[in-house]
Amino acid sequence: MREVAIVAAGMTRFGELWDLSLRDILVEAASEALDAAKLDSLDSIIVGNMSAGQFVGQEHIGPLTADYLGLAGVAASRVESACASGGIALRAGFAEVASGMSDLVLAVGVEKMTDGADVTNVLASAADQEMEAYHGITFPGLYAMIATARMETHGTTEEDMAWVSSKNHKHGSMNPKAQFGREVSPEQVLASTMVAEPLRMLHCSPVTDGGAAVLLCPLDQAEKYTDKPVKIIGSGLATSTLQLANRADPAVLDGVELSGQKAYKMAGVEAKDINLAEVHDCFAIAEICCTEALGLVTKKEANKAAAKGITALGGRIPVNTSGGLKSKGHPVGATGIAQAIEVFEQLRGEAGARQVEGARIGLTQNMGGSGASSVVHIFEGA
Amino acid sequence: MREVAIVAAGMTRFGELWDLSLRDILVEAASEALDAAKLDSLDSIIVGNMSAGQFVGQEHIGPLTADYLGLAGVAASRVESACASGGIALRAGFAEVASGMSDLVLAVGVEKMTDGADVTNVLASAADQEMEAYHGITFPGLYAMIATARMETHGTTEEDMAWVSSKNHKHGSMNPKAQFGREVSPEQVLASTMVAEPLRMLHCSPVTDGGAAVLLCPLDQAEKYTDKPVKIIGSGLATSTLQLANRADPAVLDGVELSGQKAYKMAGVEAKDINLAEVHDCFAIAEICCTEALGLVTKKEANKAAAKGITALGGRIPVNTSGGLKSKGHPVGATGIAQAIEVFEQLRGEAGARQVEGARIGLTQNMGGSGASSVVHIFEGA
Numbered sequence: 001m002r003e004v005a006i007v008a009a010g011m012t013r014f015g016e017l018w019d020l021s022l023r024d025i026l027v028e029a030a031s032e033a034l035d036a037a038k039l040d041s042l043d044s045i046i047v048g049n050m051s052a053g054q055f056v057g058q059e060h061i062g063p064l065t066a067d068y069l070g071l072a073g074v075a076a077s078r079v080e081s082a083c084a085s086g087g088i089a090l091r092a093g094f095a096e097v098a099s100g101m102s103d104l105v106l107a108v109g110v111e112k113m114t115d116g117a118d119v120t121n122v123l124a125s126a127a128d129q130e131m132e133a134y135h136g137i138t139f140p141g142l143y144a145m146i147a148t149a150r151m152e153t154h155g156t157t158e159e160d161m162a163w164v165s166s167k168n169h170k171h172g173s174m175n176p177k178a179q180f181g182r183e184v185s186p187e188q189v190l191a192s193t194m195v196a197e198p199l200r201m202l203h204c205s206p207v208t209d210g211g212a213a214v215l216l217c218p219l220d221q222a223e224k225y226t227d228k229p230v231k232i233i234g235s236g237l238a239t240s241t242l243q244l245a246n247r248a249d250p251a252v253l254d255g256v257e258l259s260g261q262k263a264y265k266m267a268g269v270e271a272k273d274i275n276l277a278e279v280h281d282c283f284a285i286a287e288i289c290c291t292e293a294l295g296l297v298t299k300k301e302a303n304k305a306a307a308k309g310i311t312a313l314g315g316r317i318p319v320n321t322s323g324g325l326k327s328k329g330h331p332v333g334a335t336g337i338a339q340a341i342e343v344f345e346q347l348r349g350e351a352g353a354r355q356v357e358g359a360r361i362g363l364t365q366n367m368g369g370s371g372a373s374s375v376v377h378i379f380e381g382a
Numbered sequence: 383m384r385e386v387a388i389v390a391a392g393m394t395r396f397g398e399l400w401d402l403s404l405r406d407i408l409v410e411a412a413s414e415a416l417d418a419a420k421l422d423s424l425d426s427i428i429v430g431n432m433s434a435g436q437f438v439g440q441e442h443i444g445p446l447t448a449d450y451l452g453l454a455g456v457a458a459s460r461v462e463s464a465c466a467s468g469g470i471a472l473r474a475g476f477a478e479v480a481s482g483m484s485d486l487v488l489a490v491g492v493e494k495m496t497d498g499a500d501v502t503n504v505l506a507s508a509a510d511q512e513m514e515a516y517h518g519i520t521f522p523g524l525y526a527m528i529a530t531a532r533m534e535t536h537g538t539t540e541e542d543m544a545w546v547s548s549k550n551h552k553h554g555s556m557n558p559k560a561q562f563g564r565e566v567s568p569e570q571v572l573a574s575t576m577v578a579e580p581l582r583m584l585h586c587s588p589v590t591d592g593g594a595a596v597l598l599c600p601l602d603q604a605e606k607y608t609d610k611p612v613k614i615i616g617s618g619l620a621t622s623t624l625q626l627a628n629r630a631d632p633a634v635l636d637g638v639e640l641s642g643q644k645a646y647k648m649a650g651v652e653a654k655d656i657n658l659a660e661v662h663d664c665f666a667i668a669e670i671c672c673t674e675a676l677g678l679v680t681k682k683e684a685n686k687a688a689a690k691g692i693t694a695l696g697g698r699i700p701v702n703t704s705g706g707l708k709s710k711g712h713p714v715g716a717t718g719i720a721q722a723i724e725v726f727e728q729l730r731g732e733a734g735a736r737q738v739e740g741a742r743i744g745l746t747q748n749m750g751g752s753g754a755s756s757v758v759h760i761f762e763g764a
Contacts, residue, residue, distance in 0.1 A: 001482040051435050053433050057515065057516075059432060059436075061751050063623075064624050064754075067624045068624075072620060072623045073637070077462070077463045077474075078462045079459055080461075081444050081445070081459045090459075091459075092474060093488045094483075095478050096481075097478045098482070125440055126442040133439065134439075223602070235483070237458075239444065240455070242446050243443050255454075256444075259640050267753075302471075374447035
């Protein structure tokens with residue numbers, strides 16, 4: 001297997017991008033990555049996207065991307081695993097380069113969510129259609145059940161979740177591409193509107209448009225494109241039951257745990273070696289479950305890790321320095337790539353006010369549905 | 383790069399499967415492949431599917447498949463490139479095994495099209511939404527334009543196209559899994575209802591439910607699962623403009639040509655070495671364009687290849703011995719895998735009445751939209 005590096009990245013701002021269509025977003029993110037590497041050709045494009053078909057009536061966005069980049073002819077396809085689609089695109093690109101099938105692969109994630117579709121219903125198609133969505137449950141409801149179960153069995157509180165949101169908003173306030181540029185206090189989170197008990201509005205990530213792209217190549221060719229390549233040293237993908245009710249313990253994300261174990265094993269590192277992580281905080285409760293499942297914090301620390309500053313910038317293991325899905329925004333198909341970009345910039349020492357000093361190894365964890373799919377990548381700086 | 387083989391296959395019957403849901407179809411096709419290899423575990427599942435989100439409100443069908451096979455935990459994801467999604471799944475599975483990331487990969491294609499969605503509209507999302515679909519064009523119309531252009535510049539006739547349908551129905555009448563089990567004469571094709579001039583109903587492939595699965599592993603492990611592995615020796619993926627009107631010549635499928643060149647180069651074979659081929663005859667005109675673009679017939683032969691028996695069973699280069707999309711049926715996400723299964727069975731000498739004597743090297747070509755994506759695989763028997 002060839003060693004694989006990220007050599008360039010591009011990303012739109014995240015938010016309600018009324019002035020950009022799906023294709024505009026794809027072209028902007030992809031062009032920025034190509035420009036950074038001074039490239040006008042590629043071997044392959046892999047697009048991560050959850051639901052352009054349902055959101056804007058456009059499937060087949062692999063060739064759309066190639067075409068609108070002026071690269072019709074180039075191999076291109078799309079991958080999907082609900083909100084983990086971006087992470088899956090990174091993994092598919094990794095496999096193409098590692099196998100030797102392609103040298104230069106662009107992995108680009110995108111979602112255009114604000115063009116008028118019934119967003120909550122479209123997102124519910126990531127749940128089990130026959131056993132969950134058909135009966136009316138939506139994702140705030142599913143994560144509310146995870147939160148309720150965890151409050152019951154693991155002692156998590158609404159305040160613990162509020163601290164996660166507050167921490168991520170603070171990080172996001174330092175990220176010029178984040179959807180929300182302002183801080184919120186735990187008190188403000190706890191005073192926000194109830195969405196699905198015990199989750200309030202400020203416990204939930206927003207609806208977002210955005211795109212993000214990274215350029216992959218074999219490590220031994222990386223110096224052609226950058227002085228500071230970032231190696232991908234581990235990739236782990238795992239699933240759990242699609243239906244939340246079929247899990248042994250709804251408060252434990254077993255697919256996340258398994259995906260982490262696979263990635264650690266491949267990378268030859270342990271959780272304690274990770275200097276920073278981007279994890280999938282679609283709801284604040286998810287960050288608590290995921291950091292625990294990945295071993296980034298101990299079971300004892302997990303609930304209060306944000307409140308105690310363990311996962312804040314300057315803490316032992318900074319989590320979601322980008323602002324996370326909560327503050328940076330969550331254009332579902334783009335999220336997994338945007339996470340990789342944050343780690344890429346951190347390991348290159350280019351994260352500005354959000355820089356984690358001395359960061360050498362980073363991790364991303366991106367998941368779909370209520371944790372039915374989870375993909376973890378581990379990165380090492382030069 | 384490790385050598386990769388197909389060691390087992392499974393496939394539902396194709397047709398209007400009122401008694402089977404999306405997940406039933408996935409499980410039936412996948413289980414048949416697993417049973418054939420006497421396996422109850424896997425490293426990875428890759429699902430090819432165009433539009434389960436739009437057709438039945440279900441995205442995230444990678445984990446759905448793992449879960450309903452009783453394999454929750456296993457890595458699983460979905461790939462999409464419109465009607466080429468099945469071929470893309472095969473290619474993605476090939477990359478995973480070739481790279482060493484996975485040993486046992488199930489590539490499964492599926493589409494459930496008859497559950498009440500507006501099929502023509504959903505399929506139109508494979509076209510350029512802003513430049514084509516929005517303005518009312520659908521796929522019969524797009525292929526009618528390709529046919530009209532080719533009649534004008536290449537002398538193709540309605541009769542030539544009718545012979546393609548008639549040949550493929552004859553082949554399909556020998557395939558017990560085909561949607562249509564009966565022969566049709568060229569005269570019957572020419573007497574059928576006009577859909578989009580010059581394409582009549584019997585020039586068009588049908589709306590179909592179905593699933594198909596193949597099991598991939600490294601060639602050097604294949605003997606654990608079968609005595610007759612079939613090697614994948616070439617994989618080529620290419621794109622063209624998404625919008626038909628942007629091509630230099632709408633009668634020439636340049637993406638198909640390029641995908642073929644890539645696959646031939648990788649396999650180290652030429653068109654004349656191919657003993658049989660499954661090509662993407664979504665409309666009869668497509669088979670004429672594709673066999674020419676792949677060099678399976680000469681430019682001079684292409685129009686009359688079916689009429690003269692060149693591409694019929696017993697001819698120089700039998701094309702679509704399965705019945706093709708026209709007669710076997712076209713559950714869009716499953717088609718690319720079903721093509722590979724026909725070649726797998728032919729190269730193992732298991733195609734029964736449809737057997738091509740002495741077949742050693744076979745080719746599949748699967749495309750999306752009006753040819754904006756095309757994926758070619760080349761296979762060699764043991």
